[in-house]
Amino acid sequence: MTTPPPPGQNPYRHPAAPVPARRWSVRRVLKGVVSVVVVGVVAYGGYTTWFGGAATADAGDCLHAGNATATAVISVGDPEFEIVDCGTPEAQFKVTGRASGTDGTCDDQYQRYTQGGAGRDFTLCLEPLK
Template sequence: MQPYPPQQPPGGGGEPWPQQPPRPPVQVPFQYGQAPVPPKRKAPFVVAGIAIAVVLGVIAFVVVNNDHRSPVEWAKAQPSQAVAGDCIKVISASTTDARVEKVDCTSPDAVFKVGTKMDGTHEQCPSDSYDTYTQSGRGDEFTLCLMLNAVEGDCFSHVSSGTTAKVACTAADAEARADKVVNGEAAESACPADTGLTLVYPEPGETLCLNEVTGT
């Protein structure tokens, strides 16, 4: 893992933390929808959100449903059924075969949680801390503002890609640790001044304080 760039505490003097420059949305021919790269974040290390395009259309159930669930179970897991508080698993972040689905929030695959859901695909999430998933077409257009599904002590790998995963903090690929989760308050001031990355989620009202996982 590359070392974090130099940083200054929030509110302190000196140069500001480097920001991840925005990138254009992924373009896919005949795409049904897409999840654009999230806005730039102030952070001492690069955190890239989900960059996926949802390529849909008429897809046979037998092709998509390869885990032997019933049609009803499969339908309930679709992102169109997600509401605030539901958890999301990224199955594939490929621009040609991108899939996400609802999962139980206690699942190790539940890396993201829906902070808020909005109708339409041009809405802005309440802050730059969210990752954004959008889907459009056939009258079913919506935006999911996704937050990390974390409790204090959780560690994550691949935070600089769309393949973020929960891992043991002792794992070789562990990069970021949730040292503090503040429920009921969405403000950078909720985290200690020396926090590596502060994620502020106005909906539902939560602040996540992340720091680099150092070697053990």
């Protein structure tokens, strides 16, 4: 007669072979690098959309509207403003005043731009440069 195995051990089970270490392939490294770059681009785009452009503009700054509808009538569409140097041809508007909240008023010769949401409501008074 044979002696039974100790409790918790299966006499019919073979020990598992060690798993070979994964080798770093060029393809895996490239996929990782591309993933990091894509995440970085998306994060940068989100940051500049929420915290850049009109959201950070102050009196004296010049703005460029990134879409066509904003250049003709500022109240149409959702202009994608970016702060530019006032001496460049890209400068379309000069910020003449900034007020908290979306109910700010501007003098008649200026265009009024408001942005609201996420607790950062503001009004800009803009002078067209062109």
